[in-house]
Amino acid sequence: MTAWAAPTADLPISATVELPGSKSITNRALILAALADGPSRLTGTLRSRDTDLMLDGLAALGAGLAFADDDPTDVTVTPIPPAADTPAGTRTVDCGLAGTVMRFLPAVAALSTGDIEFDGDEQARHRPLGTVLDALRTLGADIDGDRLPFTVHADGTLPGGPVTIDASASSQFVSGLLLSAARFTHGAQIVHEGPPVPSMPHVEMTVEMMAAAGVAVVTEAGPDGTVTRWSVAPGPIRAVDWEIEPDLSNAAAFLAAAAITGGSVSTPRWPAQTTQPGAQIVPILERMGAVATRSDDGLLTVTGPQRLTAVDLDLHAVGELTPTIAALCAVAEGTSTLRGIAHLRGHETDRLAALSTEINRLGGHATETPDGLVIVGTAPENLRPDTWLSYADHRMATAGCALALVVPGMPIDDVETTAKTMPDFPAQWAALVGAGTR
Numbered sequence: 001m002t003a004w005a006a007p008t009a010d011l012p013i014s015a016t017v018e019l020p021g022s023k024s025i026t027n028r029a030l031i032l033a034a035l036a037d038g039p040s041r042l043t044g045t046l047r048s049r050d051t052d053l054m055l056d057g058l059a060a061l062g063a064g065l066a067f068a069d070d071d072p073t074d075v076t077v078t079p080i081p082p083a084a085d086t087p088a089g090t091r092t093v094d095c096g097l098a099g100t101v102m103r104f105l106p107a108v109a110a111l112s113t114g115d116i117e118f119d120g121d122e123q124a125r126h127r128p129l130g131t132v133l134d135a136l137r138t139l140g141a142d143i144d145g146d147r148l149p150f151t152v153h154a155d156g157t158l159p160g161g162p163v164t165i166d167a168s169a170s171s172q173f174v175s176g177l178l179l180s181a182a183r184f185t186h187g188a189q190i191v192h193e194g195p196p197v198p199s200m201p202h203v204e205m206t207v208e209m210m211a212a213a214g215v216a217v218v219t220e221a222g223p224d225g226t227v228t229r230w231s232v233a234p235g236p237i238r239a240v241d242w243e244i245e246p247d248l249s250n251a252a253a254f255l256a257a258a259a260i261t262g263g264s265v266s267t268p269r270w271p272a273q274t275t276q277p278g279a280q281i282v283p284i285l286e287r288m289g290a291v292a293t294r295s296d297d298g299l300l301t302v303t304g305p306q307r308l309t310a311v312d313l314d315l316h317a318v319g320e321l322t323p324t325i326a327a328l329c330a331v332a333e334g335t336s337t338l339r340g341i342a343h344l345r346g347h348e349t350d351r352l353a354a355l356s357t358e359i360n361r362l363g364g365h366a367t368e369t370p371d372g373l374v375i376v377g378t379a380p381e382n383l384r385p386d387t388w389l390s391y392a393d394h395r396m397a398t399a400g401c402a403l404a405l406v407v408p409g410m411p412i413d414d415v416e417t418t419a420k421t422m423p424d425f426p427a428q429w430a431a432l433v434g435a436g437t438r
């Protein structure tokens with residue numbers, strides 16, 4: 001694998017970027033469609049490694065998939081047939097490194113029949129998963145194993161009922177139970193006990209999409225006002241024609257390109273309202289000195305300042321944005337503190353360790369704290385180019401690319417890992433500076 005000669009911006013960037021569909025919305029829509037009471041059509045579907053693994057996993061469980069001839073993002077999903085019509089036997093699900101696949105599909109598998117063997121990338125075997133498998137066992141599932149690889153032995157029904165979990169390591173534990181809960185015989189009453197659940201907007205996304213599919217989630221908040229209980233009654237999941245929003249977490253990298261070069265990046269179809277935590281990149285870039293506008297027809301434009309300003313941020317709810325923000329902090333004026341993100345140690349890689357190692361390799365100043373990073377910014381000209389390692393993490397790769405815009409000659413190792421959520425990333429990134437892929 002050769003390192004990618006990521007482009008440098010000789011001039012402030014001025015570009016418009018069309019973003020593919022949201023990974024998180026696509027994979028939720030696919031699960032709900034596979035469990036629905038009729039066929040659902042998805043348009044603007046993200047086609048990337050994570051979403052193709054979800055498509056393959058659902059197909060292995062019996063869902064039908066029909067793609068439009070001229071548009072791979074237009075797919076009609078026929079739900080998994082009732083247990084009696086599902087062929088028994090052993091099936092396999094490859095989770096790759098996708099949190100949404102490894103945490104959302106086991107409950108769907110438990111409603112299926114036969115033995116379903118789950119595995120994934122070597123790195124995926126270290127991601128937290130036991131909580132969701134233990135919860136499914138409490139709800140009546142027969143599952144061997146506590147992490148990848150594991151096997152679900154299914155007989156077509158799952159009793160469901162009450163379950164208490166500690167979802168402080170990942171919001172996906174809650175979402176993964178909720179998405180299938182209406183199909184459990186007694187629904188599910190989920191209680192979270194433990195330190196606060198991260199990425200709560202992603203749980204709100206789950207709840208909102210379930211409501212669109214006719215499934216009410218009754219929530220109850222703890223003393224601090226944060227929801228810690230979710231209850232779903234048994235019942236049908238309605239088929240919905242889903243229009244997938246653009247991926248705002250992937251947008252973050254491109255908007256960061258404007259911010260770091262003092263240039264301007266626009267992106268169309270920016271939703272006026274969304275549960276995607278990626279939307280928070282806009283106020284964060286504004287705090288760092290950028291200017292953002294959104295036109296009535298949804299064109300978002302971010303224009304960067306001469307020099308970014310350091311920030312003190314709690315990113316607990318929007319942890320996905322951390323690699324991009326950390327890259328900006330490395331060249332901002334002043335010392336930045338990013339907190340509330342201990343759970344990032346269980347993401348694609350230990351992102352706190354990876355970010356501090358790579359920033360420091362360039363001569364920057366990043367220190368890990370128990371729940372985040374402290375980054376002393378320095379002018380880009382003080383950084384020395386060196387290969388930026390991606391650790392098989394798409395967001396590490398895109399963060400490195402942002403720095404490479406202002407640190408000439410900085411190769412990115414394994415840029416192909418961006419295919420996890422955006423296969424076209426290298427080409428679209430190169431187009432930002434008008435360069436071809438070198």
Ligand SMILES: O=C(O)C1=C[C@@H](OP(=O)(O)O)[C@@H](O)[C@H](O)C1
Nearest residue numbers: 024170171172198199202319320
């Ligand atoms: O449910 C989802 O679609 C996601 C939830 C979050 O996971 P964590 O709660 O594990 O951070 C987020 O980081 C991930 O990229 C996508």
Ligand SMILES: C=C(OP(=O)(O)O)C(=O)O
Nearest residue numbers: 097098099100320347395
């Ligand atoms: C944490 C992420 O992904 P996953 O869905 O694999 O958890 C991410 O995309 O930043």
